[in-house]
Amino acid sequence: GENVEQHPSTLSVQEGDSAVIKCTYSDSASNYFPWYKQELGKRPQLIIDIRSNVGEKKDQRIAVTLNKTAKHFSLHITETQPEDSAVYFCAASRGNTGFQKLVFGTGTRLLVSP
Amino acid sequence: DVKVTQSSRYLVKRTGEKVFLECVQDMDHENMFWYRQDPGLGLRLIYFSYDVKMKEKGDIPEGYSVSREKKERFSLILESASTNQTSMYLCASSFYGDGYTFGSGTRLTVV
Numbered sequence: 676g677e678n679v680e681q682h683p684s685t686l687s688v689q690e691g692d693s694a695v696i697k698c699t700y701s702d703s704a705s706n707y708f709p710w711y712k713q714e715l716g717k718r719p720q721l722i723i724d725i726r727s728n729v730g731e732k733k734d735q736r737i738a739v740t741l742n743k744t745a746k747h748f749s750l751h752i753t754e755t756q757p758e759d760s761a762v763y764f765c766a767a768s769r770g771n772t773g774f775q776k777l778v779f780g781t782g783t784r785l786l787v788s789p
Numbered sequence: 790d791v792k793v794t795q796s797s798r799y800l801v802k803r804t805g806e807k808v809f810l811e812c813v814q815d816m817d818h819e820n821m822f823w824y825r826q827d828p829g830l831g832l833r834l835i836y837f838s839y840d841v842k843m844k845e846k847g848d849i850p851e852g853y854s855v856s857r858e859k860k861e862r863f864s865l866i867l868e869s870a871s872t873n874q875t876s877m878y879l880c881a882s883s884f885y886g887d888g889y890t891f892g893s894g895t896r897l898t899v900v
Binding site: 684711718719720764775776777781 | 883
């Protein structure tokens with residue numbers, strides 16, 4: 676089955692710096708890659724996702740890149756702010772007929788210091 | 790605003806008790822999931838369901854069962870609670886091909 680590895684487990688940056696979180700997946704048939712942000716005491720929330728027919732996707736200060744050949748994808752946050760501090764999870768799934776069963780990475784705790 | 794509601798935010802149960810965790814979604818989603826979240830281990834899938842009365846085992850189903858009698862409701866059952874089932878339990882739902890919407894979670898402590 677699918678296995679998703681995520682690095683680093685913790686990441687500390689200064690406000691205004693960029694942050695990059697990387698994930699690798701094992702199943703070459705995976706075609707959907709979402710990222711979730713979980714603030715302390717709150718539910719994980721989808722912040723951006725990418726499908727295998729696209730190499731990059733941006734939404735304001737966040738972007739995700741996908742390298743299908745290497746089977747890895749990354750989350751990029753530019754101009755980080757203290758409110759970006761949270762745990763971020765990547766995930767991957769293979770949805771053939773539409774059913775998506777996500778396999779999650781172990782999470783990255785991002786701390787943005789003012 | 791779409792919602793996934795978990796009936797309890799915090800629960801404390803005794804070893805050996807039968808525990809029910811309830812999840813209700815109002816989005817008419819076909820798919821529903823139960824994950825447990827533990828530090829350093831991320832989110833691990835316990836069970837999922839893609840239709841009423843249908844259920845499939847996830848990666849860590851041992852000690853758990855589920856019930857989905859209605860489309861909007863997905864229940865997780867701990868047949869005989871043990872201390873190693875102390876965890877945060879997250880319910881989620883999705884429409885085909887989309888990302889998940891999570892509930893707020895139930896923090897279960899088994900003593």
